[in-house]
Amino acid sequence: MNVIEINGVTKNFPAKRFSGEKIKALDNVSFSVGSGEIFGLLGPNGAGKTTLVKILLGITYSTAGKASLFDKPVTDVNIKRKVGYLPENHKFPNYLTGEQVIDYFGRLSGLRKGDLEKKTYKYLKIVGMDEWGTTKIKKYSKGMLQRLGLAQAMISNPDLIFLDEPTDGVDPIGRKEIRDVLLELKSQGKTIFLNSHLLSEIELICDRVAILNKGALIKEGSVEDITTSENKYVFLTSDLSDAIMNKLLVEHKSTVQGRNEFSCFVNGVEDVNKIIDYLRSSGILIHGVSREKNSLESMFINLIEQKN
Ligand SMILES: Nc1ncnc2c1ncn2[C@@H]1O[C@H](COP(=O)(O)OP(=O)(O)O)[C@@H](O)[C@H]1O
Numbered sequence: 122m123n124v125i126e127i128n129g130v131t132k133n134f135p136a137k138r139f140s141g142e143k144i145k146a147l148d149n150v151s152f153s154v155g156s157g158e159i160f161g162l163l164g165p166n167g168a169g170k171t172t173l174v175k176i177l178l179g180i181t182y183s184t185a186g187k188a189s190l191f192d193k194p195v196t197d198v199n200i201k202r203k204v205g206y207l208p209e210n211h212k213f214p215n216y217l218t219g220e221q222v223i224d225y226f227g228r229l230s231g232l233r234k235g236d237l238e239k240k241t242y243k244y245l246k247i248v249g250m251d252e253w254g255t256t257k258i259k260k261y262s263k264g265m266l267q268r269l270g271l272a273q274a275m276i277s278n279p280d281l282i283f284l285d286e287p288t289d290g291v292d293p294i295g296r297k298e299i300r301d302v303l304l305e306l307k308s309q310g311k312t313i314f315l316n317s318h319l320l321s322e323i324e325l326i327c328d329r330v331a332i333l334n335k336g337a338l339i340k341e342g343s344v345e346d347i348t349t350s351e352n353k354y355v356f357l358t359s360d361l362s363d364a365i366m367n368k369l370l371v372e373h374k375s376t377v378q379g380r381n382e383f384s385c386f387v388n389g390v391e392d393v394n395k396i397i398d399y400l401r402s403s404g405i406l407i408h409g410v411s412r413e414k415n416s417l418e419s420m421f422i423n424l425i426e427q428k429n
């Protein structure tokens with residue numbers, strides 16, 4: 122089942138008062154997110170990520186198109202019970218302690234007092250903040266505030282959690298801890314929707330991603346599909362002679378990385394096999410053949426540059 126369905130969603134903001142001009146924050150965006158997935162929405166600043174999350178949460182409305190959560194329109198108030206949200210740049214009153222923040226949001230979610238006492242510390246512990254529960258949050262670091270925000274998003278035990286830039290400004294160890302919490306939530310069957318411009322993070326935990334640029338969806342798919350090159354293969358071999366290397370260079374635009382490794386462009390799997398036949402008939406041993414992998418970051422930069 123799809124937990125999130127987005128169909129042709131467009132959002133225009135007025136650019137300047139009375140000017141009649143519009144900012145197209147989202148332009149005919151469609152995709153869906155399945156149950157139990159960690160889904161990453163990527164894009165440069167201003168791409169429309171936060172606007173899309175706000176539409177899904179019913180905080181703002183789309184100009185056109187349809188969106189639903191759990192097969193219900195996003196305007197249905199009953200679905201809010203199933204949803205947790207960590208806003209971008211959240212600000213909790215800094216005279217509260219961590220415990221009081223979680224208690225406050227727990228009560229907003231309708232949890233009862235007795236129930237809450239146990240749950241507050243359960244979730245503070247999950248995010249590694251239980252020892253800081255009685256400390257005022259003005260003493261917290263950015264990473265600690267983000268982890269508290271994460272506990273806040275989880276307190277009502279929602280099935281779907283939206284996290285807008287959860288690791289922004291967090292140091293590498295804090296990021297790893299946040300990733301571990303997200304993986305733990307996934308193992309409990311929760312669906313996680315993550316907005317981020319930090320691509321290496323996404324690559325490590327997301328099952329699928331969508332890339333937004335200037336309001337338009339430019340790519341969507343599994344991290345595996347997006348980062349695997351269609352037509353570039355890497356070969357690991359025994360020592361190659363200069364003659365073989367030259368032939369590969371001329372015929373397959375290969376790039377040689379030392380005597381035992383080269384990568385080349387092919388027009389399909391037949392080409393790969395022809396290269397293997399050629400190498401084998403030349404007495405070369407093959408140690409490995411694989412499709413080339415790109416980092417999500419390099420794919421992302423290529424895609425964004427093509428569109429600009
Ligand atoms: N309330 C608003 N009024 C006018 N323009 C807005 C508003 N919110 C967002 N925008 C504009 O919409 C575009 C997308 O913004 P946003 O969704 O915050 O992007 P992202 O989260 O990807 O950085 C930007 O050009 C932004 O300036």
Ligand SMILES: [Mg+2]
Nearest residue numbers: 170171209285
């Ligand atoms: Mg944003």
